[in-house]
Amino acid sequence: MTSFPTRPLPPARSGARLLVDALLGHGVIRAFGVPGESYLDVLDAMSDTEIDFVVCRHEGGAAMMAEASAKLTGRPGICFVTRGPGATNASAGVHVAQQDSTPMILFVGQIGRAMRGREAFQEVDYRAVFGTLAKWAVEIDDAARIPEILARAFRVATQGRPGPVVIALPEDMLADIVDVPDAPAFEPAETWPGLTDMMRLQKLLWNAERPLLMLGGSRWNEKAVAAVKRFAERFDLPVCVSFRRQMLFPADHACYAGDVGLGINPKLVKRLKAADLVILAGGRLGEVPSQGYSLFGIPDPGVDIVHVHADPDEIGRVFQPALAINASPQAFAAALEGVQPPQTLRWSDWRQEARADYRAWSDQPPANPGPVQMATLVHWLRSLPADTAICNGAGNFATWVHRFHHFRAYGSQLAPTSGSMGYGFPAAIAARRVHPERLAVAVCGDGDFLMTGQELATAVQHKIPVLVVVIDNGMYGTIRMHQEREFPTRVFGTSLVNPDFAAYAHAFGAFGARVERDEDFVPALDAALASGKPAVVHVRLDPEAITPTTTLSALREKSLGDRSVS
Structure with missing residues (x-):
């Protein structure tokens, strides 16, 4: 026995x-x-x-x-x-x-x-x-x-x-x-790609003319991101990331081509549709990154897709891949070291054009109506250390951050792919608690912030010096945008009456500042960081500044014009 x-x-x-x-x-x-x-x-x-x-x-x-x-x-x-x-x-x-x-x-x-x-x-x-x-x-x-x-x-x-x-x-x-014993400490199992999988991937790359790498999902770490960066450099590949996964590849890298999310660069959509090989590593290609499931055909995508995912049930759920690789992102990234590029890289111009398209789309935030410019916030965010955690919930205000801020390090972005309002502020508190040596900045809308704004008491109690920038346009902006498009001039249920958020911060024992002129924006942000306290900077934004590309009035006029034509 x-x-x-x-x-x-x-x-x-x-x-x-x-x-x-x-x-x-x-x-x-x-x-x-x-x-x-x-x-x-x-x-x-x-x-x-x-x-x-x-x-x-x-x-x-x-x-x-x-x-x-x-x-x-x-x-x-x-x-x-x-x-x-x-x-x-x-x-x-x-x-x-x-x-x-x-x-x-x-x-x-x-x-x-x-x-x-x-x-x-x-x-x-x-x-x-x-x-x-x-x-x-x-x-x-x-x-x-x-x-x-x-x-x-x-x-x-x-x-x-x-x-x-x-x-x-x-x-x-x-x-x-x-009376029971403890269980051994767990370590999650990594699923490794097979040698045959990686050989087939190499063959597909050697036969490609217009390849593109897309990163998404979870189970990444700094080491895996660095391995993928080396792979992209060796193959001179254009790399994009799925919705709110911008920390998976540095935006200042020559291979970076942008994010596949809401408000996507139209040229990136065309490039994805023109690609003859798409390597999707870690992500699910759900509704948002697939642009409402319109990027590729279903179930036959009409393009060779290599789908790498840790869960086999996610592979082929919607789009049937030419090559399915059941592997966790960390294991797959490590295995990329063994994939060799062809003697001649035929797609260098393709990669350079993708990079140029991204730069033209994201480098310079446009001016917006009103005395406070969102471009000022974006340029200030870019000046912060690369490992600063930039956090947000849901709302039109996030468009400026996602499109124009350059995420450069793993761990620098916390944002919900689920589109949950109220996420940014708690996420920033957690980020500063996990990494107290790093900065954490939450960019919130006015409706977004008050979903979880009472957690300012948590930040004060635990002495977590997180900075919150509240963009206040007096409305649920994203819903108003859709309302003006679908029911122009019939505004109902989307207007907000807000408190003085700086006074709100003071009531909790935090730092508070109010910004109504552009020249006061950066000094207020700098003072908030220098305070050493949890801080709220209340920014009054013109309601007309509904997105970086249009105003509320223009949106309304276009909607009314479309209806008169029809």
Whole structure:
């Protein structure tokens, strides 16, 4: 009979202590959350450790902070919330993690096991509520299974296509005393491309005339980004990135051709359609990067696509590739070192033209109506260190950042591909907490900022000197833009009456400044950084400056003109 080595059992522990020990064993050093009576035992167990627990003011902000920290570290972001409304408030962050392919674990306090099925106070069936929103939703009924379930949760969150895991914790289970060993520390499995895959990729490149490399998705790191950069240089390839993944390739590199997102450069669209080989590494080619699924044919794209993804279920979901490579981005990037370029690179002019198109599209922000110019903000952002985290949520204001700011380093961008408003400010707080030596700047719209603006209290309490630039045009700008196009002159439900955001900042004990003239813009930004405090710079932008390419009046007039012609 075969005998297996066994580890000695640690002393009997409560479920809460077992949970916290499991987090420590898997390398967790930070968590975000809002306290609740349903997981008081966990808070008590955590108090004896070095875990940095960032106390937040709303569960949505806490979940977004956890998601942003995971984007920067590649390790699951950890968030704790209480049952019922606490969990549903956090669902916004879970949705971001799901659509952005970000590893995250949300722990939810739950009612006692004996009360289930009676609609007890704040009772929710978390498997049902999060079943389609998270990658996995589970409730732990037996404290002895905590090491097993947490080990699985870390793997589910990080392996294949990363995503969020939701774990419900019945409060009485957390008090149970059990004798079980800890699970070994996890390390996510990397899926490596086969030698045949890389030989076929090399053959496709050798036969190509107009190749293009597109980067997207998650599971990247600095080493992988550097390896892809070397590959692009050896092959003289034009490189683009998918929506809000601009930190995957430096914008100042001669191979960089732009981002495939909302408001894309029309010349990049033409180039993608003219390519005879598209290598998509890490991304999913979803609705936004595929331009509403119009870039290529479905299911036959009409062009050779090499799709590299860590999850085989994502390959060929919409567009059928000529070559499917099931590999994680880090493993694929490492394997690129063995791919050799042809003796003659036939596409150097193609790459140079792609670069010239990007420069013409992105180098100089145009003037906008009103006394404050968005170009001033963009030029100031460009002057910051390359590793500064530039964060944003959703809104037309983000167009200036995405199109005209030059992201130059991995970890320098935090933005939701899910298009979630309110994301930028919590993301910046997380970025500064994860990397306190680096700057973090959130660029927010007025409606966007007030989705999570109360987290200013979190930044002040924890002394996190994040800078928020609030672009205030007194409206939900993106929705107004669509409204003027579809229902010109019939404005309804999109106007906003805002506070003085500088005074709002002062009320929290933060730095605040108000900008109404362009000449005051840079001094206010510099003073905010120099304050050493969390800071809000309130920028009054002319409502006419709806996008970099049009005004609100012009949009309305065009819409009315189109209707009169039809």
